[in-house]
Amino acid sequence: MRFRVDAIAVIAVLLCAVIVVGEVLTYSQVHHYDASAEWNENTVDFTVSSSGSDRYDAVLIDNHGRVPVDEVFIYEDETYDEYFREASGVSTPEYTDQEVASNDYTKYLNARSFDNVSSGGEEGLLSYLTGSASPSGKGLIVTSYALPSSVYDCTEDCILVEWLNAGGTLYWMHSEVGRFYVDEHGLQWTDGPSILLGDAYQNTSGASAAESRIENGFTEALCLKDSHMRNALCVDDVPGSIRMGYSVDQYASIAGIPFGEGQIFVLSGKYDFDLTDDLAQLIASGITVSSEVVSHLTGTVTRGTVQSEMDVVESKTSILYVYVGGTYTKYGETFHGRCV
CATH class of the missing domain: 3.40.50 (Rossmann fold)
Known part of the structure; x- marks a missing residue:
């Protein structure tokens, strides 16, 4: 009988530990996000990464010469x-x-x-x-x-x-x-x-x-x-x-x-x-x-990396802004490029 009581107590403690660990993982910053971009003659190629499942947005902006x-x-x-x-x-x-x-x-x-x-x-x-x-x-x-x-x-x-x-x-x-x-x-x-x-x-x-x-x-x-x-x-x-x-x-x-x-x-x-x-x-x-939204792409990235591209405009000061999370943005990155 004593062994049974001790076993139940051990199981209860383990369950409590699992719950605590779960809460820590839920409310702490455990996700990782990243983005990259490469400007070419007619396109900008970009990647977005997430360790979870998230919405991403890519916004191509033309500032028509004005410095951001x-x-x-x-x-x-x-x-x-x-x-x-x-x-x-x-x-x-x-x-x-x-x-x-x-x-x-x-x-x-x-x-x-x-x-x-x-x-x-x-x-x-x-x-x-x-x-x-x-x-x-x-x-x-x-x-x-x-x-x-x-x-x-x-x-x-x-x-x-x-x-x-x-x-x-x-x-x-x-x-x-x-x-x-x-x-x-x-x-x-x-x-x-x-x-x-x-x-x-x-x-x-x-x-x-x-x-x-x-x-x-x-x-x-x-x-x-x-x-x-x-x-x-x-x-x-x-x-x-x-x-x-x-x-x-x-x-x-x-x-x-x-x-x-x-x-x-x-x-x-x-x-x-x-x-x-x-x-x-x-x-x-x-x-x-002086800004203008030239193009806007949105999608989902799930525990990995997605790749895409956007056509660029003929401007010397274009910006690609990539962010993750939509309405509740968790991460963002801005990439400046010189379009030909």
Whole structure:
């Protein structure tokens, strides 16, 4: 009888161990993903690998000569909580924990093999905007409603405006673009149009939910998700602008406008998974205001590698963006090629 009891106890312990191991394998990162690409005269050949069974997407993008972003800085506003209530009294900012958002954006970009990401407060921001001869290929992510006056003060000769004119890219979320700044006297703002937006304008009092999907290839190809329309941008009167994602009335959940040699992208909505994922897709895929989706392939890769090819376009700046997981992207990789 004693032996039988001991045997049952041993079996119970083994079953518990199997369950624990199963949970560890389920919730830990055990899958492996990879991709490669080779540019030829008329095609780009690519492979996608997965140790599991996953959807993959391959998106061929033509940037028509405009340089994509390959480095970003995330501004973490150290005065955010101090002035948020005051800003909310005159505008429509969506509350965003600066450090948490910065960490999440970094993580989501890293998952797409975009590792050239840094972050910091006012000192780091000033250094980033003034630290190189050319801002071409550099991006700035702003999740605050205000910038420090050392880089932006609603005037045309401030550092941020000069940086954009010279080729920098600004990604703005969760608030009105360029309405506020903070100086030694506190929060300051303009009651007129933002000098950053020109003829574009934002949805600060209209519908908060999208009614339709923008059908120009980007939304489907990049699995864009966010459809919350607060602070969405209308770019109907801006030459050279771009729209993607979802819309209500004339507003787009993701919109971009040229600014000198640079560009500004505005993403609408609250800080959540959908917005975070959309931003990571936008940046990692190399989208610019001049971008066009040339081709989009999707399929399934199951415990191995699949190979395929896409016809290339006659452009000097084409990009192939390959990602795994569809709506819930697990891995991505971008390949730059010179098409003949």
